[in-house]
Amino acid sequence: MLTTNYVPGAPVWVDLSTPDIPATAAHYQALFGWEFQSAGPDAGGYGMFVLDGKTVAAVGPCSEEGAASAWTVYFHTPDVDATAKAVEQAGGVVRFGPFDVFDRGRMAGFTDPTGAEFAVWQPGKTKGLDAVNDPNTLCWTELHTTDPEQAKSFYHSVFDWESQDAPMGGFTYTVVSPSGGGQEASQGGIMGLSDEARSAGATAHWLPYFEVADCDAVVAKVSGIGGTVLMGPADLEGVGRMAALRDRYGAAFSVITSASA
Template sequence: MLTTQYAPGAPDWLDLGSRDIDVSVAFYSGLFGWDFQSAGPEAGGYGMFQLDGKTVAAVGPLTQEGTRPAWTIYFHTPDADTTVKLVERAGGTVRMEPFDVFTAGRMAGFTDPAGAEFAVWQPGDNKGLEKVGEPGSLCWTELHTTDVTRARGFYKSVFDWDAEDASFPGGTYIVLSTSGGGQEGSFGGMVQLNDEHIAAGATVHWHPYFAVTDVDAVVEKTRQLGGSVIFPADDLEGVGRLAQLADSQGAVFAVLHPAVP
């Protein structure tokens, strides 16, 4: 269960790397009703997506040659520099060395041993996302990987996450929680990619889930706005109705209408 009372290891920020900020703003404004607020000329085009006046995500221009539009999930850390050492010791790589974002906080970017990119946010004046778990905001995170066993060990070493196996049709889903957080601390999961997935074009990556009130309507709106459907809307017992989508520039995300307990 995501909350804005961020515990170490919990998702606390989310941003989209975009080829065209205006195109991304038009897509997500049309899909979720988000507003865009620029972080100012000194931020190089970076800005916040807001809903009801609260930040739910951010967007910025792609800065590295050859990179594709994608969502990046940030996990809370009390010390980004210490996290660098933990990532390297566990077999990951550092994409961006820690640096201060004015007085907002300190961040760093990484790649896990299988190639999934993620980042960390050490809060300063900006404590993190201001709205989560509600319609139009982040409600879950998910890692698709070619080596669940190694990923489990890697993230345990870096964030001390708890991981619990949960059976589902076709395999096992690993539910992730902050250390000692129990069910209330759950925030995401891991999925094993098999050869069939890879042959179909699946990649190793983290992606966000956004809560919605009507998954089918969002799927149709995605198509209308120039996005695409990766996995169509489906019901998962005990979880809810969900679909995996891509925006008009190809960034992957998912939507979920949670099941009523």
Template structure:
């Protein structure tokens, strides 16, 4: 499970790139009960979603050429420049950076060899998110890849992630833990893109999961707010009930009501 005791390679930030930040604030604050706090005019429209006093995500306008609305996951590193070099050596792309974000930290935008975009955050004054795993916060990360074998080799070279392959229907699900993690430190997974997703032109991408008290109620609220269902609610024994959604601008995310002990 995710923790705010961030170690190298663990998820420590996420933000949403939106073509209409005001509309995105309206959608996500209503959906998750978040509030929004602007970082001020010097931040170029960037700001923070909060659950109570805890920062749980961030939001900013789209800044890259031809960028589409999307959530971006960041992974912790003590050295963003070294990660950028490893990404290049492993066949990935450095889209931007590394650069300093005031005194908060250092970041870089990256793309793996299968086309999935992600980022890294080297903490300065800001270590990362204030809360994870609780309702209304990030609780899991998932990579849908056109080539899971290539993706595993890439992230192993970049972050040293540990992997455990488990059966998943007719395919395989790879559970990921940080290089220094144990069996209880799972942070995400890798799986093959579904055939219907590939047929629809969907490429490799990272998907954030948010914990919610009731998946079906969250789906209904998302629809009411102008979102859509990408994958209907599904029950997984020992995991919980989850669904994949898109916001009104098409940014994809997932929600889950995790199973309790013995479920």
């Protein structure tokens, strides 16, 4: 379960790169009730998605013209520079950074050995998201990868994550949690890309999940505001009712009405 009591290796931030910030902000306001707040004139268009006065995600322009819109998951680190070295030693790639974000924190972006992009955040004045697990906030992170075993080894080397495999019919789902956190602190999962997904051109990626009060209502709404339903809604016994979606610019994410919510 995610928490805002951030510890090393835990999800601490999530942001969206998009070619059109105003249109994207309107999309997520309609879907989740988020309000966009600019981070200021020096932030290059970057800003926060705010719900009930709390920062729940962020959004900024695509870094390169023609780049695909995508969500990025950030994990907490007490030392970005040390994490960058650990990533390289474990076979990953440093895509950018490390660098300071004003007085807010220090960050870097990486690609794991299976091709999935992620980032890390060393908190300064910004500790992380203000709310998680509540309706319309981040509640889970999930890696879809071409090589689950290699991914598990990599993230254990970098973050010292604990993992537990759970058979799920025709595949194995690995639940991960911060070191010493146990199952109660589980924060995400790792699963292999299906043959069908690979044939359709899917590559390794991190996927954020947002808790919603009514999965079916969100699914019914997303197509009407320019998004796409990729899968669901579907029930997963003991977990909840979920669906996989794309926003109006193609960024993938999932929503879930948790069984325990």
